[in-house]
Amino acid sequence: MxxxxxxxxxxxxxxxxxxxxxxxxxxxxxxxxxxxxxxxxxxxxxxxxxxxxxxxxxxxxxxxxxxxxxxxxxxxxxxxxxxxRGIVFQDHRLLPWLTVEQNILLSLKNRPGQAAEQHQQVARLIELVGLKGFERAWPHQLSGGMSQRAAIARCLAPQPxxxxxxxxxxxxxxxxxxxxxxxxxxxxxxxxxxxxxxxxxxxxxxxxxxxxxxxxxxxxxxxxxxxxxxxxxxxxxxxxxxxxxxxxxxxxxxx
Incomplete structure (x- = not known):
């Protein structure tokens, strides 16, 4: 062992x-x-x-x-x-049919916790990476840098x-x-x-x-x-x- x-x-x-x-x-x-x-x-x-x-x-x-x-x-x-162990690639790999908020929430799908707590956590991460106001934006509406910010937030959501x-x-x-x-x-x-x-x-x-x-x-x-x-x-x-x-x-x- x-x-x-x-x-x-x-x-x-x-x-x-x-x-x-x-x-x-x-x-x-x-x-x-x-x-x-x-x-x-x-x-x-x-x-x-x-x-x-x-x-x-x-x-x-x-x-x-x-x-x-x-x-x-x-x-x-x-x-x-x-x-x-969170990983971020050169390609942000956001799902195009989900908003920024939904992409980040997806990484918490199998994590314990109430939905309200998870939404609060996602909101804190979105603010941390500088995307406040873009919670409901679609990936195609984001610049390359904004997409990577969203990818970093998604990576950090499970608290690696x-x-x-x-x-x-x-x-x-x-x-x-x-x-x-x-x-x-x-x-x-x-x-x-x-x-x-x-x-x-x-x-x-x-x-x-x-x-x-x-x-x-x-x-x-x-x-x-x-x-x-x-x-x-x-x-x-x-x-x-x-x-x-x-x-x-x-x-x-x-x-």
């Missing part, structure tokens, strides 16, 4: 490997990856396309499984998806302790992306969520993260890690952050 850690929201990735069959050939996506994410820590995974970042995130969500190794949260093996983000701002313009980064930091600080972000954007990773993990490509392996100790809110022009960005860029260029 698995023994829970003293730190219930800590993520452990232990010697994980994953291969995919393509035209009868086994192609390695990840090889012997080990990583720990502490409770409440914000960690970004960055690396070239094809280094297995999204595959690793899907395994943390329980949407995929390793060929070797194991992934745990709080000491318990990850076998299936769980409402304790772990937040997984797969390039959630990658398709947005730079101004909208910065606004959503700031909103995400506010949510992370308020909720104290253990967070793993997959991104291609070095500045985004440096702006948001406590720690940045660089992966080597094909198969994905750990290359290097960078602790970001600059206090928030961060100015990306600060000399220490400029140097960290340069170090990460050199690590990526080397691959």
């Amino acid at each position: 698995a023994i829970a850690l003293k730190n219930p929201d800590e993520i452990e990735i232990n010697h994980v490997s994953r291969r995919f069959q393509v035209n009868g050939t086994a192609l390695p996506a990840l090889e012997n990856v080990s990583l720990t994410v502490r409770k409440g820590e914000f960690v970004s995974l960055i690396g070239p396309s094809g280094c297995g970042k999204s595959t690793l995130l899907r395994m943390l969500a329980g949407l995929d499984h390793p060929d070797q190794g194991e992934l745990r949260v709080g000491g318990y093996l990850i076998h299936t998806p769980s409402l304790t 302790s772990v937040l997984l983000l797969d390039e959630p701002f990658g398709a947005l313009d730079s101004l909208t992306r910065r606004h959503l980064q700031q909103a995400l930091l506010q949510i992370w600080q308020q909720q104290q969520l253990t967070t793993v972000l997959v991104t291609h954007d070095i500045e985004e990773a440096v702006y948001l993260s406590d720690r940045i993990v660089v992966l080597k490509p094909r198969p994905g392996r750990l290359h290097s890690q960078f602790e970001i100790i600059e206090p928030r809110p961060r100015q990306l022009t600060a000399s220490r952050l400029v140097e960290v960005k340069a170090q990460i860029q050199r690590a990526l260029d080397g691959e």
Whole structure:
């Protein structure tokens, strides 16, 4: 029987490997990856396309499984998806036939609680992500940034302790992306969520993260890690952050 850690929201990735069959050939996506994410820590995974970042995130969500190794949260093996681990994708994936409010309520369908309490919770989340006044809007009436705000609110509704983000701002313009980064930091600080972000954007990773993990490509392996100790809110022009960005860029260029 698995023994829970003293730190219930800590993520452990232990010697994980994953291969995919393509035209009868086994192609390695990840090889012997080990990583720990502490409770409440914000960690970004960055690396070239094809280094297995999204595959690793899907395994943390329980949407995929390793060929070797194991992934745990709080000491318990990850076998299936769980409402304790929320995930946001680059595509908001809102259901077009439901309003913003209804999309968020749907994530509470199997949760205990009275309907009035759930509506109050959804109203608080809508205000938290800056969508007050758009409760009854349809997804096609929202901009890309507003749709992602709704997706984040839907993810947070079941009150997960772990937040997984797969390039959630990658398709947005730079101004909208910065606004959503700031909103995400506010949510992370308020909720104290253990967070793993997959991104291609070095500045985004440096702006948001406590720690940045660089992966080597094909198969994905750990290359290097960078602790970001600059206090928030961060100015990306600060000399220490400029140097960290340069170090990460050199690590990526080397691959």
